[in-house]
Structure formats: C-alpha cells, structure tokens
Amino acid sequence: MAQWIQHEDGYWQWLGPENVQAIFTTRQGGVSLPPYDTWNLSFGVPDAPEAVVANRIQALGCLNASLDQLIMAEQVHGAQVSWVGPGDAPAGAYSPQTSVPGADGLLTQGTGIVLGMGFADCVPIFLADSAGRTAGLLHAGWRGTVRGVQEEAVWHLKRQGINPENLHVGIGPSIGPCCYEVDETVAQEFRAVMGDHAPLTPGVRSGHYQLDLWEANRWRLEQLGVPGENIDVAGVCTACHSGQFFSHRRDRGRTGRMGGYICLRA
Numbered sequence: 001m002a003q004w005i006q007h008e009d010g011y012w013q014w015l016g017p018e019n020v021q022a023i024f025t026t027r028q029g030g031v032s033l034p035p036y037d038t039w040n041l042s043f044g045v046p047d048a049p050e051a052v053v054a055n056r057i058q059a060l061g062c063l064n065a066s067l068d069q070l071i072m073a074e075q076v077h078g079a080q081v082s083w084v085g086p087g088d089a090p091a092g093a094y095s096p097q098t099s100v101p102g103a104d105g106l107l108t109q110g111t112g113i114v115l116g117m118g119f120a121d122c123v124p125i126f127l128a129d130s131a132g133r134t135a136g137l138l139h140a141g142w143r144g145t146v147r148g149v150q151e152e153a154v155w156h157l158k159r160q161g162i163n164p165e166n167l168h169v170g171i172g173p174s175i176g177p178c179c180y181e182v183d184e185t186v187a188q189e190f191r192a193v194m195g196d197h198a199p200l201t202p203g204v205r206s207g208h209y210q211l212d213l214w215e216a217n218r219w220r221l222e223q224l225g226v227p228g229e230n231i232d233v234a235g236v237c238t239a240c241h242s243g244q245f246f247s248h249r250r251d252r253g254r255t256g257r258m259g260g261y262i263c264l265r266a
C-alpha cells in the first residue's frame with residue numbers, strides 16, 4: 001500500500017522503480033456526461049468520441065505526454081502480450097481500431113511512448129524492471145488471470161534477459177474480494193490453476209464464492225519468481241467507491257473506464 005499514493009489531483013500513482021511513471025485515473029476529471037461521468041477514457045463504450053479525446057488529453061497531461069505517444073491494447077480477456085516501441089504509436093489515441101490487436105499486455109523498452117488501457121473492475125498490473133529500462137501494463141480480469149497474462153509477460157521479459165527477481169509490480173485499484181462474487185464454474189478454473197491457493201471464500205449465496213483477484217495475481221507472480229516484497233497491491237476496490245471509480249459489476253455494464261498508463265522517462 002505504501003507504494004500506491006493518491007495524487008492531489010485525484011489520480012493514483014504507483015511509485016515503482018525510478019525512471020518509471022505509472023498512473024491510474026479515477027472518474028473525477030474529464031468532461032463526459034452520465035453514465036460515463038466524467039473521466040471516461042474508452043472508445044469501447046457509447047460515450048461521445050470527442051469527450052474521450054479530451055479526457056485522454058487530460059490523462060496524458062498527468063504524465064506530460066500527448067495523444068500521439070499513446071499505444072493501447074485491444075483487451076480481449078486473453079493472455080497475449082506484445083512488445084511495442086515508438087513506431088507502434090500511430091494514432092492509437094484516436095480510435096480503437098489502432099490498438100494492438102488481440103493483446104491484453106504491452107511491454108516496452110522505448111521512451112517517448114505511453115502504454116495505456118481501460119479498466120472498470122479488471123486488475124491493472126504495472127510492471128517495471130529495477131533498472132527502469134523496461135515497462136509493462138497488463139489487463140487481468142478473471143479470464144486473463146487464469147489464462148496467465150502475468151505468466152506470458154514474465155516469459156517475454158525473461159527472453160529479453162530480465163530476471164523475475166529484478167521485476168517490480170504494482171497491482172492497481174480494481175474490484176476487491178469484498179465485492180467480487182463468482183459462481184462454481186469460475187471457482188473451478190481458479191482451483192485448476194492454483195489448487196488450494198485459489199483465493200476463494202464462501203459467498204452469501206450457496207454455490208458462490210468471493211474471489212480475490214489481487215491475491216491470485218500476486219501469488220502467480222510470486223510463483224514465477226517475482227519477490228513478494230516487490231509486489232505492491234493498492235488494495236483499493238473500484239466497486240466500493242462509486243464517487244471515485246467506474247465499476248462494470250456495480251453499474252451493470254453502463255459505465256465508463258478509468259485509464260492505466262505507464263511510461264519510461266527519456
């Protein structure tokens with residue numbers, strides 16, 4: 001928790017390795033109208049596109065960056081992770097068609113670009129190596145978590161010569177075990193991957209469970225060799241705080257998206 005702080009302008013910041021800037025926005029900013037009020041950062045919901053562009057300009061301004069530096073992922077609840085560089089940032093900020101297809105994870109060693117994704121309950125996982133030369137962003141809902149988007153990212157990083165021992169991870173605001181009820185089908189998927197470590201507690205309704213996606217991702221990353229002390233869990237639930245966050249579950253799908261953004265300083 002100590003490594004996550006709320007900036008005086010409202011957005012959250014992960015204090016990872018020096019040279020890495022990582023933020024997670026709230027809904028308190030921007031210009032969108034209900035139910036996307038007011039800082040929706042996604043074209044994937046029926047908000048006014050010009051509002052989304054204005055909102056992205058505001059969000060990127062928190063990083064002293066501009067729209068033409070933004071690279072986004074399609075986000076299909078899969079485990080595909082893609083390396084990207086400055087050449088991959090054509091007009092990703094303006095249209096969803098220009099996001100990296102099929103990707104739920106982005107990694108870079110380039111400066112002058114910002115990796116970005118939209119979130120409304122799913123877990124934003126920020127990654128960086130201790131030298132501050134590599135940055136990554138993952139989108140992990142329950143599907144991405146069991147399908148191993150975090151494992152895929154660590155595999156790519158190892159191939160690039162980055163030892164998991166030197167990785168730092170920030171797990172940002174997302175739906176907490178307090179508010180995330182799942183059914184037996186989902187529970188079984190987690191047991192299949194995590195065995196007795198599956199972070200499930202009996203729910204109020206019979207045959208249902210409260211699932212802790214923060215712990216599931218933390219545990220999997222630790223199993224992959226990331227030191228536990230390098231994993232910073234914000235522990236802030238998006239569904240609990242309606243004034244601060246959009247929540248797909250709480251708002252029954254009619255809601256906006258916060259933005260997770262990470263970049264390397266030049």
Ligand SMILES: [Zn+2]
Pocket residue numbers: 175176177178179237238239240
């Ligand atoms: Zn909650």
